[in-house]
Amino acid sequence: MKVSVVIPTYNRADFVVESVKSTLKQTVKPHEVIVIDNGSTDGTEAKLKPLAKQIIYIKIGPSGRPSVPRNIGINEPPVILSHFKMTMIAGLLLRLLIRSTP
Numbered sequence: 001m002k003v004s005v006v007i008p009t010y011n012r013a014d015f016v017v018e019s020v021k022s023t024l025k026q027t028v029k030p031h032e033v034i035v036i037d038n039g040s041t042d043g044t045e046a047k048l049k050p051l052a053k054q055i056i057y058i059k060i061g062p063s064g065r066p067s068v069p070r071n072i073g074i075n076e077p078p079v080i081l082s083h084f085k086m087t088m089i090a091g092l093l094l095r096l097l098i099r100s101t102p
Contacts, residue, residue: 002031010038013047020051032056
C-alpha cells in the first residue's frame with residue numbers, strides 16, 4: 001500500500017519545513033509528500049527549495065478557504081493521510097499500522 005502525506009499550508013514557512021522534515025523521518029516512509037501552498041507570501045516556497053527533490057510542491061492562488069488546498073491534495077494520490085499539524089503524523093501512522101496488523 002502506498003501512503004501519501006498532504007500538507008496544506010498558508011504563511012507558515014517555518015512550521016511547514018519542520019512538518020516536512022518530521023514526515024520524512026518517520027519509520028514508515030510515505031510514498032510521497034505533497035505540500036499545497038494556499039498563496040503564502042512569507043517565503044514558504046523559498047524555504048522549501050532545499051527539500052524540492054523529496055516533495056511535490058504545488059502553489060495555488062490564495063483561496064481564503066483551508067478546504068481548497070486539502071481537496072487539491074486528496075484528488076491526486078490513492079491513499080491520503082492529511083497532515084494538519086506536525087505532531088499528528090505519528091498518531092496517524094500508528095493508527096494505520098494498528099489497522100493493517102492482523
